[in-house]
Amino acid sequence: MVQDQASVPEDDILLSVRNVTVGFGSKIILENLDLDVRRGEILGFVGGSGTGKSVLMRTILGLTPKRSGTIKVFDHDLSSISNVQRKAVERRWGVLFQQGALFSSLTVKQNIQVPMREHLDLSPALMDELATLKLDLVGLPQDAADKLPSELSGGMIKRASLARALALDPDLVFLDEPTSGLDPIGAAAFDALIGSLSETLGLTVYMVTHDLDSLHSICDRIAVLGEKKVLVIGTIDEMMKDEHPWVVSYFRGERALRRV
Ligand SMILES: Nc1ncnc2c1ncn2[C@@H]1O[C@H](COP(=O)(O)OP(=O)(O)OP(=O)(O)O)[C@@H](O)[C@H]1O
Numbered sequence: 001m002v003q004d005q006a007s008v009p010e011d012d013i014l015l016s017v018r019n020v021t022v023g024f025g026s027k028i029i030l031e032n033l034d035l036d037v038r039r040g041e042i043l044g045f046v047g048g049s050g051t052g053k054s055v056l057m058r059t060i061l062g063l064t065p066k067r068s069g070t071i072k073v074f075d076h077d078l079s080s081i082s083n084v085q086r087k088a089v090e091r092r093w094g095v096l097f098q099q100g101a102l103f104s105s106l107t108v109k110q111n112i113q114v115p116m117r118e119h120l121d122l123s124p125a126l127m128d129e130l131a132t133l134k135l136d137l138v139g140l141p142q143d144a145a146d147k148l149p150s151e152l153s154g155g156m157i158k159r160a161s162l163a164r165a166l167a168l169d170p171d172l173v174f175l176d177e178p179t180s181g182l183d184p185i186g187a188a189a190f191d192a193l194i195g196s197l198s199e200t201l202g203l204t205v206y207m208v209t210h211d212l213d214s215l216h217s218i219c220d221r222i223a224v225l226g227e228k229k230v231l232v233i234g235t236i237d238e239m240m241k242d243e244h245p246w247v248v249s250y251f252r253g254e255r256a257l258r259r260v
Contacts, residue, residue: 014039014172014204015060020069022052022059029055031228032069037172042198042205044215046250047225053208054098056225057174060206061095062086074171091119094165094173098180101161102149108135108160109145115167134163139193155186162193175207179214187211191218212256215239224250 015037022030029052037043047053058064060071062078071078076089102111112131116122122130135142138159149157158178165173178194179187195218198205209215215222216236223233224247232242239251250256
């Protein structure tokens with residue numbers, strides 16, 4: 001089993017999860033889970049359906065309560081910081097939820113400006129200018145700005161959601177299945193976009209995905225969730241050599257072999 005948490009200086013750990021347990025009623029979903037996300041990396045998160053990938057992401061974001069354990073982001077322990085400090089942490093991360101989760105009654109531009117309105121005190125003209133820059137950054141045409149989400153294709157919705165996640169120039173972005181629902185060409189283009197943003201902006205990316213192409217093409221490391229914890233973590237090459245039965249069937253099973 002690959003375990004490579006050792007020998008990384010603490011400064012280089014942007015997100016650290018220690019001994020975290022999460023459950024609903026009598027059902028424990030995650031138990032004593034540990035995870036480190038390193039500065040600047042793209043970490044792909046995989047695991048069988050229902051293993052708790054979304055629950056873990058929601059727990060880190062503070063949307064689902066944990067029963068025990070510690071979560072530190074940018075070296076702040078999220079359970080012991082003040083509301084003001086929490087807001088400051090939230091300013092430094094962006095989130096792309098599954099299905100994009102744009103506000104359906106707001107235009108793309110207004111959606112991108114939601115985090116700006118919440119966290120910054122900017123003039124409308126400056127917010128418009130920033131929205132224009134974000135549209136450019138994610139490769140959307142400027143005429144998308146005044147469209148409603150219902151007028152966009154699936155790929156454009158993903159890009160608009162990414163633009164909103166990047167609204168405050170975050171250090172860390174959480175992406176929940178960013179390429180689901182896209183055709184292979186759209187998914188590859190979105191992967192390329194995430195890869196280049198990570199490189200040019202120095203973004204750290206936490207990405208839940210089922211997309212083997214994304215795992216192969218852009219992830220620096222992959223974490224496998226199963227048995228209520230991170231079963232294995234390492235590079236794609238390490239995944240290809242790992243002997244855990246779920247890892248073998250996922251990375252070297254029939255579906256994986258069809259890829260090559
Ligand atoms: N609010 C909740 N109340 C009760 N159970 C929940 C809640 N949220 C999630 N669960 C349960 O937690 C488990 C993990 O769910 P989660 O959505 O994290 O899985 P996942 O790994 O993201 O799955 P998938 O790959 O299918 O999206 C499931 O059994 C789910 O039913």
